[in-house]
Amino acid sequence: MSHPSHLPPIHDIPLNDRKNTMIPTCRKAIVPLLRASTLMVSMLSGYYHRAFAGTCTGAAGTYLCSDPANSTMDTEQTIDIASPLTVTTAAGFGIDTSTNGGDALDFRAVGGLTITDTNLSTITGSYSGILANNSSSEVLSITINGTVTGGVHGIFARNYGSDLNISTADVTGGTHGIVAFNSGSDVDISTADVTGGLHGIVALNTGSGSLSITSSGTVEGAALYGIKANNAGTDLNISAKNVYGGVAGVYADNSGSGALSISTSGTVMGGIMGIYAINYGTDLSISAANVTGGYDGLAAINITGDSLTVTTSGTVTGIGGAGIYAINLGGPTTITVGSSSLVQGDGAGIYSYSGYGQAITITVDGMVRNLSGSPSDDAILAAGGPITVTLNSGSITTGVVALGNYNDTINLAGTLNGSVEMEAGDDTFFLADGGTLTGTADGGAGTDTLAFDNVGTVDGSRYLNFENLEIFGGNSTLVGTWDLSGGTATIHRGSLSVNGSLFTSLLIVGKNGLLGGNGNIFSDVKAYGIVSPGNSIGTLTVNGSVDFMPGSIFNVELAANERSDLLKVGGAVSIDHGKITASLERALYPDGTRWNILAADDGIHGRFSSISSNFTSYTIALEPVYTGGSLSLVVDRTPYSSFGASPNQAAVGSALDQILPSAQGSMTDLLLAMDFAMDPAKLSATLNGLNPEIYTSFAPSGLSIAGTFNRMATLRQQEFYWTPVTVDDDQKQLWSVWGRAIGSRLDQDEENWISGYTVDTGGTVFGMDRTFGAMVRAGLMLGYSSSDLSWDKLKESGSITGKHIKLYSSARFEDFSLDGGLGYTNLDNSVARFIDTPVFSSRAVGDFDSNVVDATLSGTYNYSFGNLLLVPTASINYLYLDQDGFTEQGVDDFGFHIQSKVTDTLSGLLGLRLSGLFDGGAGWHFHPTAGLDLVHWFKNDAMELNANFVDYQVNNFRVTGADPVDNAMLVSLGMSADYNKSLTLFLNYESSFADGTTTQMLSGGIVWCF
Incomplete structure (x- = not known):
């Protein structure tokens, strides 16, 4: 996507003294004369001894401003002393020079200047509401809890001392709401609502300390910037609620030695940028709720610093560019889209770049999309890195996720209504449990790895240019053709069912893994875990060799109709102390019932060390029979008759042995219980219970009775x-x-x-x-x-x-x-x-x-x-x-x-x-x-x-x-x-x-x- 190389020109405020540079020379001569004429007229007319509205009086650096505003009578209150100055207000104080011109309050001091209003005063100036200048050491402090309004500036503060502190309620300026220049140390601005025709707040710190701006209300700069902050000291911190600007809601430029931090909790809007931050210091971090920009919603550029962190909790929109535009040339980048957040842009929802070797981590818990809503347009673009994109469970991303040429990783546990494009580099695409990919995933050039965790059925036609396959849990089933030529497939945990065709150089079944399916595997197989052909009953074909390693298990399912799972191997089978586990359907099996479970064209070498089953029986045993390249399981029955405790019980058991192949109905149920649910004691008890030997007592009893009467x-x-x-x-x-x-x-x-x-x-x-x-x-x-x-x-x-x-x-x-x-x-x-x-x-x-x-x-x-x-x-x-x-x-x-x-x-x-x-x-x-x-x-x-x-x-x-x-x-x-x-x-x-x-x-x- 294209991106503007620079922002529009910014109307900076001159750094020298405003009155010395912006007031014409003729006005400088006329002003003292006007003040003297006014004083003489007042004395002659008898008004000199009246209480004038909006006046500041005092001596020795301490002044009190009192009396209510009177727009007809109020004139600029100027105090200019070569020493520290402290000004406070009395209850009911107000001043309004909008009629007579000039500033409302013009205070200049040397060695410290403090202006404090705790009386909800209303201060209105034709030019500036408050102009404050501290020419030497110590603090310039302005605390106003009333309302300040200026035709040009609401508050204009210039400090050459140490700290500059401004704390206000509502401030309005025709051009600027608050202008703060500091050449000392720290700058701290805390406001509620601020409005300016060009800027809401303009702050420039060329001193040695930090610049901090906190706004709890709404800041608006109609033509340019809601908040414009330039810092050459240490840290630059901005915390705001609602900010609006014709060009940018928040513009922050930190050329100092510290970090740049921006946090907004409400709505930030700008004609070009919602938030624009450029940092030459250390870390750059932005935490934002709702942000909208005519081009980028949020632009963060870290030039020579360390980490870049962007966190969103609301809706971030870039109408013409990106929702988030993040560039970091100095360190790692972390972008987090919160669970309730939506990030969207016309070019992409997120665009991020960092230098090679500098990690980019993008985590999405909410939603990211292209404004078009099309799955074929870009949702996330990132280059440099290595890059890790994690789309967590519950997240929805619509569009293409395209990454650069480094060793990148995408973890998908949410929904991606789009595709994945990963270019050169040894990349990894991990589709996790619950993840949904509606498009395709292309690993690009390099040796790329595809990883699955309980993804269900996946089609090979949607996964391109991957060389390795790794399974990390759950159940995954491959259908279609999977070309992983030159790579390796590894089942670390969980099961992989191959129901299509899998081409790879080697398939490894880890000790916690299971391989199954009815498809074809064109490679060798080395099994440390479980090999279980079929999905239920089926045949798994391996065109290479199969090695059963120590601890491996060959698991087969056996059905009543002599159907069974079959592992069909085109090469040789090598067995090194593996074992067989058989799952036998609950049915009646005559002695000698046989199932063919393994066939190897090049023979079977070695023997399984043991066999176990899913049942406990004292009448049925499964015996392995090896014949050339074939392995069968054969039923070896212990006759029911052997559990008879007497010859007659044995005779009943012998009858049941004969009946077994043709048993039906309730007899089948009984024999099933005898085969699968009875121990020797119960088997003997069953034969005893069925035994009809009592009928042998009647003949000798009858003979005895007849003999008695004889x-x-x-x-x-x-x-x-x-x-x-x-x-x-x-x-x-x-x-x-x-x-x-x-x-x-x-x-x-x-x-x-x-x-x-x-x-x-x-x-x-x-x-x-x-x-x-x-x-x-x-x-x-x-x-x-x-x-x-x-x-x-x-x-x-x-x-x-x-x-x-x-x-x-x-x-x-x-x-x-x-x-x-x-x-x-x-x-x-x-x-x-x-x-x-x-x-x-x-x-x-x-x-x-x-x-x-x-x-x-x-x-x-x-x-x-x-x-x-x-x-x-x-x-x-x-x-x-x-x-x-x-x-x-x-x-x-x-x-x-x-x-x-x-x-x-x-x-x-x-x-x-x-x-x-x-x-x-x-x-x-x-x-x-x-x-x-x-x-x-x-x-x-x-x-x-x-x-x-x-x-x-x-x-x-x-x-x-x-x-x-x-x-x-x-x-x-x-x-x-x-x-x-x-x-x-x-x-x-x-x-x-x-x-x-x-x-x-x-x-x-x-x-x-x-």
């Missing part, structure tokens, strides 16, 4: 030995009717992890038999039973209802007898099985029938010893059970179908029974009995059931019941009493003892013979 027939047959077959030749008492009540308990101990159980049975038996000839008696027995089953460690309960029928007969041949029987039992079985697992609990119901056929044959021989009878016994017993198949109800997928079962037993018995006969008198006879039998089972197979889950009929498994007994010992005691051999009462107790099994039975009944 025993009732045996007891009836034993009673025949005490009942005469015939009484006399008339065949009396041929028939007998009998009945028994039965109670029994079977206890099966737990063994081999198979739960023990108890069967409690109660029932009744009714029979009728008769004699046939002298040797044979035969009969029929009917019975009913009800049994309850319970298991030692389970909540299950079962019941068996039995209906029994049996034919029995006995034949006697002297002391030898032969007994036989044939029976049938129908059993109605029901069970409530509680399925209790770590995942769910439910209740299954089963109902099924069993049928038992039994046959018994026994022989005895009687040895009589008086009233005692010793009877050796031998018998054989066969039981056949046919159990129906059935399907559990109430548990859907987890119910079982139990297949039908046929089983039989064959046992033999050898025993000895001792009986006695005792006469009780009155027709009663008592028969105590004791017996001891040994039973051996020739055939008694373990109860085995085939089962399957209801929806998986082909996946059968077998559960086995408790081991059957081979031998048992039966102990029996009995007592019967008959009356006249026609009525018999009896009571029997039996107990059977076997390994793990105990049976007890108590029965009692009655026989009536007729």
Whole structure:
């Protein structure tokens, strides 16, 4: 952009004494004569002794100005002494010489001049309101809290002493509001409102001290400058609120040895410049709110000084040039646009230049733009440097940011509605989290670096002439073509997904970085961090080599359909103690499921040291399998059956192993939980909860119940030995009717992890038999039973209802007898099985029938010893059970179908029974009995059931019941009493003892013979 080389000519006030140079010579002669004539007229007319308005009187350097203003009578009050002078005002003082001409107050002193008004006086002069001149040492001090007005100057102060201090309220001058010349030391001007036709305030300090101007109101110089300050001393400080000037609102020229500081809090406006500051001293700093200039809003030039600092908090506008024009030839430049600030210009929002090696720092928290609002026009122009432009979060910059030929940096965290142009030099463009670039970024010549931090998706067509890429955090995705030929891409932190094509000489994945994507990388890759192909499931192609360094991680995602991430390498893969992390989708995986995750054309050298996954499982493990230039992950399952604490639990687990490939519905949910949510204890508990082994208890229980009723027939047959077959030749008492009540308990101990159980049975038996000839008696027995089953460690309960029928007969041949029987039992079985697992609990119901056929044959021989009878016994017993198949109800997928079962037993018995006969008198006879039998089972197979889950009929498994007994010992005691051999009462107790099994039975009944 072009810029004016100089400002328009400035109308300087002559530095010599105004009255000695600007008043004509004839006026110098006439003025004393006029004053004398006035005095004489006054004396002659009698007015001399009246109180004149607006007069200053005193002596010996101390004067008091009193009386109110009178524009008709007031004349210039002049005090000119060759010594220090102090002037104060009385209350009500005022002066107005606008009619009679001249200054209102003209004070001259040598050695110090002090003018103090604390009475809100009104001072009006035709030429100057106050003219003050201190010709020698000490301070020139003017303090006015009233109003000062002059036709030319409001206040004109010239000091040759030490300090010049001016403190005023409102000051107005036709040409200048306040003019202050100082050849002493410090100048301090403090005002409220100041107005001048040319300048508001003109201050020139040629002394040895500082120049300070403070305005709390409005300062206006209509034609030229609101504030014009020239300093040749030390520091120049300007602090103002509102300033207006025809050329510039504030013009500051510091040629002194100190700093130049300008601070404005209101509105500053100038026809050419809002603020113009040029500094030859040390630091130049400007802090401004609202500034408007016809060309530049704010121009700051630091020629030979140190730092240049510009800070804005409002709207800064350069209508024809730049909003901020900052040149520093002596040191670093710092420009800060506040969060509530807008900087705009026709040529550029900001233009800055510094010498090479002098840093420029531009920070934007608010808005910067070209007045056109076009993204193709300049927003920020900067040259020299190095330059750092930071567009912070929340900022909005509209236009082009163009930098020079040094090693420059742009940090974009806000919004840039435009482009970036960086010329020669090793530049850096950093697009940060939340930053937005709507145009392009051109790195220009040199070795340039592009840096991203969580920028989302970026297109390579918008980033030109960059050689290096650096990732500093978050997630960044490259699409399109990225040509970084000759440079390096480095992922320091965060993730980089390459979904396009990336050309670079080397891509480095730092230890805190991640590389992913579905694109192509045309370079070698050296990984210290994570390489994770794909965006979800995908293939990342590297046309060079890949080196996995110590600490690196190869991360892959595995899907249920055997799809997986794949790293496809055109060169070789080298592995140096890296590890694999696998993310496995939650699904069911049969043993041997395989995913190909790495393929290298030139082979794989080395091995990953370990593999970890996103899941904890005691049934699934992932094993790496290296085959030439390929690496696969393969599922190595631990069977569910291995978690069974018993053979039956293992059998259930084996069925689940078979079901797994075809599982669906609730079964899938259960198996998923077993694979991904259960430890070994929970897996075992699940198998135990599903285990249907309780059904193996029903067959042996049914056989036992049938055997119990078979025993009732045996007891009836034993009673025949005490009942005469015939009484006399008339065949009396041929028939007998009998009945028994039965109670029994079977206890099966737990063994081999198979739960023990108890069967409690109660029932009744009714029979009728008769004699046939002298040797044979035969009969029929009917019975009913009800049994309850319970298991030692389970909540299950079962019941068996039995209906029994049996034919029995006995034949006697002297002391030898032969007994036989044939029976049938129908059993109605029901069970409530509680399925209790770590995942769910439910209740299954089963109902099924069993049928038992039994046959018994026994022989005895009687040895009589008086009233005692010793009877050796031998018998054989066969039981056949046919159990129906059935399907559990109430548990859907987890119910079982139990297949039908046929089983039989064959046992033999050898025993000895001792009986006695005792006469009780009155027709009663008592028969105590004791017996001891040994039973051996020739055939008694373990109860085995085939089962399957209801929806998986082909996946059968077998559960086995408790081991059957081979031998048992039966102990029996009995007592019967008959009356006249026609009525018999009896009571029997039996107990059977076997390994793990105990049976007890108590029965009692009655026989009536007729």
